[in-house]
Amino acid sequence: MNRSNKVRLSLILYLNYFVHGIGLIILTQNMKTLSGEWGTPLAVVSFAISGMGIGKLIAYYALGSLSDRYGRKALVVFGMGLYVVFFFGITLTHDFHIAYLLTILAGMANSALDSGTYPTFLEMNGNNGAYNILIKAAMSLGEFVLPIYIGLNENLGGWYGMSFIITGAILLINLILISRTKFPQRPKTEKQISQRLFSERLTAPKIGMLIILSIYGYTSMAVMILFTQWITLYGIDFLGMNNLQAHFLLSLYSMGSIIGVLLIFSILQRGLIRDIRLIVGLNGLSVLNLLVICFSTHPLLVSITSFLFGVTAAGGVMQVGLNIFSAMFPHAKGRVTGIYFSFGSIALFTVPIITGMLSKISTAAALRFDIVLALISLVIWVIGHRLMDSIESSDLSRERRQINSIDFFILKLLQRRFKHVRAIGLKKIQQNGTIFDSAREKEILDKIEQKIRDKENSRYYQSIFKSIMTSSKNYQSEVQEKGRVQ
Numbered sequence: 001m002n003r004s005n006k007v008r009l010s011l012i013l014y015l016n017y018f019v020h021g022i023g024l025i026i027l028t029q030n031m032k033t034l035s036g037e038w039g040t041p042l043a044v045v046s047f048a049i050s051g052m053g054i055g056k057l058i059a060y061y062a063l064g065s066l067s068d069r070y071g072r073k074a075l076v077v078f079g080m081g082l083y084v085v086f087f088f089g090i091t092l093t094h095d096f097h098i099a100y101l102l103t104i105l106a107g108m109a110n111s112a113l114d115s116g117t118y119p120t121f122l123e124m125n126g127n128n129g130a131y132n133i134l135i136k137a138a139m140s141l142g143e144f145v146l147p148i149y150i151g152l153n154e155n156l157g158g159w160y161g162m163s164f165i166i167t168g169a170i171l172l173i174n175l176i177l178i179s180r181t182k183f184p185q186r187p188k189t190e191k192q193i194s195q196r197l198f199s200e201r202l203t204a205p206k207i208g209m210l211i212i213l214s215i216y217g218y219t220s221m222a223v224m225i226l227f228t229q230w231i232t233l234y235g236i237d238f239l240g241m242n243n244l245q246a247h248f249l250l251s252l253y254s255m256g257s258i259i260g261v262l263l264i265f266s267i268l269q270r271g272l273i274r275d276i277r278l279i280v281g282l283n284g285l286s287v288l289n290l291l292v293i294c295f296s297t298h299p300l301l302v303s304i305t306s307f308l309f310g311v312t313a314a315g316g317v318m319q320v321g322l323n324i325f326s327a328m329f330p331h332a333k334g335r336v337t338g339i340y341f342s343f344g345s346i347a348l349f350t351v352p353i354i355t356g357m358l359s360k361i362s363t364a365a366a367l368r369f370d371i372v373l374a375l376i377s378l379v380i381w382v383i384g385h386r387l388m389d390s391i392e393s394s395d396l397s398r399e400r401r402q403i404n405s406i407d408f409f410i411l412k413l414l415q416r417r418f419k420h421v422r423a424i425g426l427k428k429i430q431q432n433g434t435i436f437d438s439a440r441e442k443e444i445l446d447k448i449e450q451k452i453r454d455k456e457n458s459r460y461y462q463s464i465f466k467s468i469m470t471s472s473k474n475y476q477s478e479v480q481e482k483g484r485v486q
């Protein structure tokens with residue numbers, strides 16, 4: 001597959017997820033209008049939204065294997081087609097039952113897109129998963145743009161259905177584009193080895209982790225779904241915000257989630273923090289942000305914390321959980337992902353039902369339920385942290401992770417040192433100085449000797465520094481040679 005084909009296909013696939021980001025919140029962002037259109041109370045609209053989770057759950061396993069059998073393109077096109085029906089269909093119906101069926105279709109569309117797209121990115125990029133993280137960013141972009149559009153549209157008195165029609169039209173154009181785009185060739189189907197999830201004996205801490213990760217598959221998704229569903233109405237009902245300001249809260253959250261994706265990605269890539277610590281920290285911060293959002297009456301403060309909540313709760317923390325899960329069962333990554341996301345799908349249909357009931361008390365009661373969910377996430381990860389410690393105390397992984405992180409810093413410092421060594425090398429040409437300076441080397445080694453606390457290891461450290469200086473001198477001669485030639 002050539003580069004331009006790759007770029008073209010990637011853009012088409014990311015555009016699908018931009019649309020999917022819109023699809024995830026388009027009903028909740030229009031809840032009040034839809035309640036009028038369908039002639040049903042808010043709780044019933046909320047119930048209809050739950051159809052998405054049901055559709056996703058029903059379709060997940062079946063579509064996964066269909067994707068392996070009939071190819072990725074068929075699945076992606078199928079998902080896009082279902083989504084088109086959903087977007088146009090909702091504007092045409094006034095019947096809640098039909099709307100419910102349409103949301104089930106939207107859920108199935110999501111499953112079809114997932115099962116076609118994630119493997120495509122892996123197959124196109126030599127199994128590098130980084131491109132799949134950008135899917136989350138594309139979704140967040142959709143979730144960022146839509147509330148602003150709806151807020152503006154409502155203020156101008158425009159028809160609510162326009163956002164559905166525009167989104168459907170984008171998908172239709174994308175369908176035409178994708179029909180003319182090649183997908184990567186799949187590697188010849190390897191012999192399917194039936195991988196047992198529990199190939200080794202499960203110890204008590206591992207069973208504990210399995211339970212925690214299943215619960216977290218649910219709560220991490222639920223925390224996000226609940227917030228996106230209720231924050232706008234909460235802004236209007238409780239903070240006295242106008243339409244645009246209230247919709248903008250969700251856009252701030254989406255912006256936060258994009259920043260969060262980039263932040264978490266770079267933290268993990270550098271190995272700066274252990275993933276288990278990161279997940280405890282992020283969940284703790286999510287609880288704090290939610291407390292401010294749910295109990296402060298200050299619109300600016302709620303706006304800032306909505307952004308921060310996007311970073312901590314929607315910036316890929318769910319993916320961090322999945323990574324921990326996959327690392328524990330390296331031979332059954334596919335199945336582990338299926339289990340994890342299935343619990344997420346259950347959240348997708350239960351949260352609207354539960355919060356629909358709570359909304360009969362008040363919008364605030366619905367939103368505040370998010371604190372309960374976030375607290376559950378925090379508590380299970382505090383327990384999970386201890387369990388992981390006991391699992392890891394017996395193998396080499398904990399120490400190796402520390403070494404990875406230390407090496408990262410050593411390398412950074414060496415690179416800085418080399419910059420100065422180079423500058424000195426160039427100055428020495430002008431001053432006609434020799435590269436080797438025994439007095440300076442002695443001074444450095446003496447200073448180091450004084451600082452060493454574990455004297456029994458002194459000769460090792462001395463030898464490392466001597467070796468660094470030898471490399472510096474070699475580097476300087478190379479730099480000087482090049483400098484003289486120029």
Ligand SMILES: O=C(O)C(=O)C[C@]1(C(=O)O)C=C[C@@H](O)C=C1
Pocket residue numbers: 421424425435436437438440441444468469472473476
């Ligand atoms: O300080 C200098 O003169 C350097 O060139 C740097 C440096 C070093 O690596 O620290 C390198 C070679 C010299 O023999 C002494 C020190």
